Amino acid sequence: MPAxxxxxxxxxxxxxxxxMESENFISTVCRNCxxxxxxxxxxxxxxxxxRRAVIKKRELTCAECGTSQEVAEEAQSSTCLQCGxxxxxGHREILGEHLGNLSLEGELKIGPKxxxxxxxxxxxxILLQGRASxxxxxxxxxxxEGQARLRTGASGGKLEIRPGAVMxxxxxxxxxxxxxxxxxxxxxxxxxxxxxxxxxxxxxxEKISFTELTVEPGGKIRAQGETVAGQG
Amino acid sequence: xxxxxxxxPLVHSGENHPLGAPGLRIWGDVKFRADAVMGGEVxxxxxxxxxxxxxxxxxVTGAVEGSEIRVQGEVHGGVAGRGLVWIGPQAKVKMGCRAxxxxxxxxxxxxxxxxxx
Numbered sequence: 033m034p035a036x037x038x039x040x041x042x043x044x045x046x047x048x049x050x051x052m053e054s055e056n057f058i059s060t061v062c063r064n065c066x067x068x069x070x071x072x073x074x075x076x077x078x079x080x081x082x083r084r085a086v087i088k089k090r091e092l093t094c095a096e097c098g099t100s101q102e103v104a105e106e107a108q109s110s111t112c113l114q115c116g117x118x119x120x121x122g123h124r125e126i127l128g129e130h131l132g133n134l135s136l137e138g139e140l141k142i143g144p145k146x147x148x149x150x151x152x153x154x155x156x157x158i159l160l161q162g163r164a165s166x167x168x169x170x171x172x173x174x175x176x177e178g179q180a181r182l183r184t185g186a187s188g189g190k191l192e193i194r195p196g197a198v199m200x201x202x203x204x205x206x207x208x209x210x211x212x213x214x215x216x217x218x219x220x221x222x223x224x225x226x227x228x229x230x231x232x233x234x235x236x237x238e239k240i241s242f243t244e245l246t247v248e249p250g251g252k253i254r255a256q257g258e259t260v261a262g263q264g
Numbered sequence: 265x266x267x268x269x270x271x272x273p274l275v276h277s278g279e280n281h282p283l284g285a286p287g288l289r290i291w292g293d294v295k296f297r298a299d300a301v302m303g304g305e306v307x308x309x310x311x312x313x314x315x316x317x318x319x320x321x322x323x324v325t326g327a328v329e330g331s332e333i334r335v336q337g338e339v340h341g342g343v344a345g346r347g348l349v350w351i352g353p354q355a356k357v358k359m360g361c362r363a364x365x366x367x368x369x370x371x372x373x374x375x376x377x378x379x380x381x
Binding site for chain 2: 243245254258
């Protein structure tokens, strides 16, 4: 025998119409005016909102196409929504010999005994303390500490050569700006922004170009120089 | 005062030896024995023992040599300073620059050999 459902009388809060509903009813529609309303109990025991942990995000720009997207701060890799390129977000440290190309959105450190033997390394930031045979591309900065030798060239945002450090490049280098506190030797150097040679800095190049140049007392530069129009 | 040129007016001779005026042309080299401010057009070189300022609108076809040099005009023969050389935002310098310290401002035009330090 089926269980008997107990009914209760409920009144529409909109028009006052009384109608019978199951005593466990959660919500209903007024048969007179069509107003939707909830039972008092449902209103009291309404769904508890689940508080989700806030995921901290950061902006990531694809090195291939330049499209920006937001990714979780802890994410180790992602895919560009625009071009589909795989984006390795972590950092990498080369302490010995590394063959093969590298492309990361994080930081690449080539240690004092490290040698990057691939043909191209790309990272947001590159700290170069050892050697590199391949081309280095540092979107934000390339910082040279120690005695660094590049068989090819380099490019990126800012080139920083720390005091006592030496960077010798076999092919042209191209950066947005430069801070030379150590020694830079290369055939051609182009800076699409300011170049500063500090008191201990030395630049020796066949050809060098910049939008503005500061050589502080004590700093040295030997090159065929030329100013270039700044990129607006 | 150096830079005396019989055909051209000597505009002013003071402590800082300003030499020049709109339309002034000097054919030959100019030499200063004190701080100097150079204006006009010089078909030759400008040499000084102290500081030399090449004002805006000035054109020097030769070189400019001094202890400290500020260029706001044009120098076609290069600049050589024993101290600081400053090349201003509107300045044009060709041939090169020799100095102990150098500042080339954004907007300046420079082309030539750099020997600094």
